[in-house]
Amino acid sequence: MKVAVIGLGLIGGSLLRALAAHGHTVTGYDLEAETREAARALAKAADAPRVADPETRTIAVKGAWHVADSVAEAAAGAEVVVLAVPLPALPDVLAELEGHPGLITDVTSVKGPVRDLLKGHRFVGGHPMAGKESSSFRASDPSLFDGCAWVLCLEPGTTDVADWLSLAALFLPLGVRIVPVTAAEHDRAVAQISHVPHLLAAALAALLEGNPLAATLGAGSFRDGTRVAGTRPELIAAMCGGNADAVREVLAGVIGDLERYDKDLHGAEAITTLTERLRPATELRQAWPPVPGSPVELPVDAGALLALGRAGGWVTAVDGDSISGITAGN
């Protein structure tokens, strides 16, 4: 397949490399000249076999990629354009894609606002649940997506799921679990499992201010509880700000829980009360991550796909009008 990847940070760069390694014809573009140069240099250096094509009389590096000098050049002729830029950069990129006839997807961590921006395009929103606190092309890794959940959005009213299936077929070979959800369900879930966790990590890391003793005593619980606070603040703010309604709702719930813990600690029998308050959270964490449950065969139908995703299941294979999935096992 001919694929363009716009934005070559951690996710875009990793996807460029992963799709090229899987034999697709991939062209990348990044706004920063330095990143384009880094991506070009790595493509040349890739120690993949050189393949001579007798028809075109060219020699190509198998598994390598091309880097274009504009969005339009990258997207020209692409069957799929993947937008891998932060949400605030999307409008400028879309202006350059005006009139592009191909299928567009994205990897942004918020889906409602992107869906609204892409109205009028052939678009399926996506979001691979993969990342690390480093965020440049230098940190990219073609195996980044191995084993991750990859959201592809649907709405209950969607009647034609052909584009959705094309993207599932494109990404499944990277070793991902395709999760069908609506944009709204996605945005609420990622506020819970990604955006708000970044804010809690930042609030914990802020406790080190003027506090070298705490920094020296910090061990495993501090290390893990603050890891994602090392992410660039622009990225945390962009993902939380782009999903502000859901983030604020989840944050209010978390603050409510923290206030209940505080009240328990103030009351008589504090340890007993707090123990019972914490027990469900402990059990939920001990049962996580979900294990694969039972295999299911699904009709080519948005409602059936969404029911699977809402119940924690995912799609494992698509083949014509046959869709295989698996339920969540706990």
Added chain:
Amino acid sequence: MKVAVIGLGLIGGSLLRALAAHGHTVTGYDLEAETREAARALAKAADAPRVADPETRTIAVKGAWHVADSVAEAAAGAEVVVLAVPLPALPDVLAELEGHPGLITDVTSVKGPVRDLLKGHRFVGGHPMAGKESSSFRASDPSLFDGCAWVLCLEPGTTDVADWLSLAALFLPLGVRIVPVTAAEHDRAVAQISHVPHLLAAALAALLEGNPLAATLGAGSFRDGTRVAGTRPELIAAMCGGNADAVREVLAGVIGDLERYDKDLHGAEAITTLTERLRPATELRQAWPPVPGSPVELPVDAGALLALGRAGGWVTAVDGDSISGITAGN
């Protein structure tokens, strides 16, 4: 040295094994018969060299340990008794140590209440900053303390630091950094870097309730942000409840930060405002953990030791009346 370890969970069990491996004569005791049996079975199975002692005509397993059937039996003749039971279990253990003449230390994660309970004993409070979410003897590991910070408490008025130095000399060979702090400074710092992080992890894990989609989408930030929520709720509640004043104060500060993030997200220019709000936390986390700074030689003096600890430094060696330390490097 002849050492007794009372309580053979993760920390006590690991310490029993580590001190035995370093050639000390170690006796352990646990309230649970099953744990005593597990500790005895491992002592017999330990594949350490059998050493014949021609004077006593006995054959001992080098690096093994003894398991007693009561606190009093374990403590009999011990130069150091280490209390490794949860805070709520301490009063019962102390009743059995009535009149014990030797030095007592502990590994509890809160130091003010333990100091108050131990009044009248030869006592130096301690706390190794090591752990994992498993908490039984089965999870014990003699290398658990390698590289960890080990708090030993002092107060500004302490004139005789001989017992403090004995314990520093006992634990330093396990590969630890000895951090001198007052009980109050310790309790505030661990509320920040351990107790409150456990509560934030629980509040995040609680979001999975009735929410299989979030469980399936959870990836690195959720995994790390909730890891310690898998700890037994009794242990989290005991450490937070035993340090309730400091925990509540730190929790109030964290809730204040979260409310400021919420306000930023509601305002105009949300992304810009939130970016600047988060920047100091990001920089603090990126500069963590502190690296070793400069070596220092210290007088045998509580005030000098406490100044080192307060500034994030630690003790690296004690030898008679010479104390070597190192400052925090960032």
